[in-house]
Amino acid sequence: MGYQECYKETNELAAERYELVAERIAEIAEAAQAPEPFAEYFRTNATYLQSLRALYEKGKSGSLAARSMEECEADNEALYGEILPEAYGHSYANPAYAAARLGETFGGALSLLAAHLRTACGEVFRGNLMQLTIAMELFVEVYNCFEGAAADALPQEKEVQQILYWYFHDYREIFDERSVRRLVNPAEDFEKEIVMQADLSDLRYLYRYGAYIGENERQIAAYLNTLPEADIQAMADTYTEGYRIGFDTTGKDLSKKTAAQVRYPIGFERMVRAAVCNFEKMGLEVTMLASGTAPTSSMTTITGDRACYLDRRTWARTRDGKTHLRKKKYANGMAGPAVIEVFGEELSRRQEAFRYGEKQQQLCV
Template structure:
């Protein structure tokens, strides 16, 4: 069964409703019977839905694939042009513009609606008529509230809010069924059909996803087409071998699994095709998730908390019910899911968002609901895709937007992803031998960096057979280069400071986090003039709405080659966390690296058991799992040039330095300084 079959039944159910909604939308597009400026709003968005309908009909008739490049580009511009940065200032999808034009009462809700309609783009290209139909019906229902109204007798805001609430409440089942099926069921093979069957030398294939296609997608696909097949295969082998070795090193049985989830950036299909064949040789089918670069990051940021307009406890509980039901429906496939294999990209300009008062923001109560929802969904997911049986891998490559030296940076990144892990393993083991003697580790910054932090280290009961640090080479977490532990929270105190850091797509200036007994006590940055905005920015996007988070990881990155590349090409601010975390010591706020796997003992290459697998937060997992797991983990790295010392402090008060003045000084690790000194 292919993806068309997945939608056949629901498409048949939606067909008559679609025709009725399409007729109504045609009337609105021609002449909306509402006062201005609402008439303009409804006509514009009705026309947008008409374009989606026309594309659906093309797909149904098989002509989407046959479009010329000019048609592909024109359709993409039609779908995304209004939210591109140059047009966004006059788009109703912009909450500030919508509020200015439509008034504060309805501006936010109607901007939310305009943004929601755009989520149907990808579904149209998949041939998912039900999702298009219910989006159309929502639009018509809200239009009906305004139809025939006059400027001084508009509908009540509550009426519009309730329509949106019940739409998202009632259709949560459909949304979640589709999400879970795409996650675990290989029959949902829309992306796979493109990857494995399209002519990848003809870049029209990029436009078959229905996603925004910009210069990055076109240029990276064209570049990969110039590489020899051997180079493409080598990239795929590094990626899939990391996945396989991840199971091997943790003692998990990959043969029990039936599928891997491949997450990849649009434009990397040639590499992904080779990777899919590798997975098939391992006996794994694939599910796939493709994503493009954002059409406009400010648009995404403006709408990140749109649910604030309707989120309440009943909605969350309904969602947890439908999420569990969706997994129950797919439980056989979920049990066979081995975990994600992720390809990341980097190279876009660091993004510092504008905070708009017109955009929806979660209330304090809603933030608590989000934390609860995330925790419960995580537990449900882990019940069906068992954490103790799954693994992952992740690798990153640059995008052409990184600059004129893209091809050289790409080649350097490939080298970094394939560094000699044995060399690093041996040097990292020398660090671990000293770190395992620590009572605490003291980390200090230099120059403008104000870091002054003591990390309490797990005390070994059997030093001959145990270790507190994992020797991380290039398996699940590519590239090579770190040793890490789960800190003991009590006694972990002090300040973490980074001059600039790029986390989860957002830029932070002078990020400071103070820890008390391993928990975040206070925090700030200098992104905004208003200190309240700075704190909200961190709480929303680093603490993920939690009041506080534990330090879930302390690590020392050893990939000085990656650090050198970042400095040579002036791209330090563009590196993804995956690589940046290997270029200095880093500290994660959130879950430990052993989330849901605390009781599955694993071993370093020297045979020692890694015992620092939990902290006092995750230790609550049996009695109170919703408090044990935070469902977030964000790494914050201090680059070597901001680092003064990393010093081991033993119980007897003696000390030994690992790093001094940003250089490795421990005997046997001096080779790590060679890239730093070039």
């Protein structure tokens, strides 16, 4: 079972809801009925959701992989252009700009919403219709609070925050299931399909992830393509042997395990392909987690979305959920992550973003 099968059931459940909410998104993009500057906010983000819908439809038809390099770059710019450093100062995903433009009452919550919508991008490339649908429904639900309101009769701050809270609470199990499945179940092979089957000499493959592709990713991939196979194999051997030796050193029996998770930066696929073969010779299947360069600090810290909803009730929902039990078979065979580290990225947190309180920090731990 490949990754498409992982989403088949939930996609069927989401199909009718998706068509209905997509119509609503189109109406908002064309003419949001809200006082300014909120109308601009909703038009901008509805237009972004429409671009995600267009990419989902391309993926459904099988035409994503056939895009030209120019199309790949244009789509990448459309998805991430506004949160690149040169544009981030005027992005609603930036809590500071959102607070300045929309006011402190709603700036934090609406910036969180804009940033959360952008996390659906990778799900679109995986063909995860449910994730796209519920993100679109959340956006429409928040918009409904402002639709038709007079400038002096805006919704209560708590009303918007409660919508966000119950969204993250009610869909906690979906988020947890997705996260755990990608960690432990080799059937979730989206990244592996790219690594093992793509023509790595054709750098269009980088854009199949749906992640931001910048100079780091392009130059690393291009450089690895210049290396002889012996050098690539030596790099992979160092990586996988270090993993194996770690088990020997700590006295753990790797032969009892059936899988390992390969975590790697996008651009390293040629070396990762060799590493996957090494792991398979050890008797280990792989799950994979690829990461791209964050376009700006907003996407590495997001906007503190968990600080918006984390309390004892949502913590207990994760703790008491059945997700981990359903994945027990795979979890028991998971040897753990094999990580290719990256360093040098600058992280920052905007003071307008949501932050953990003391009790939330304890729950998070």
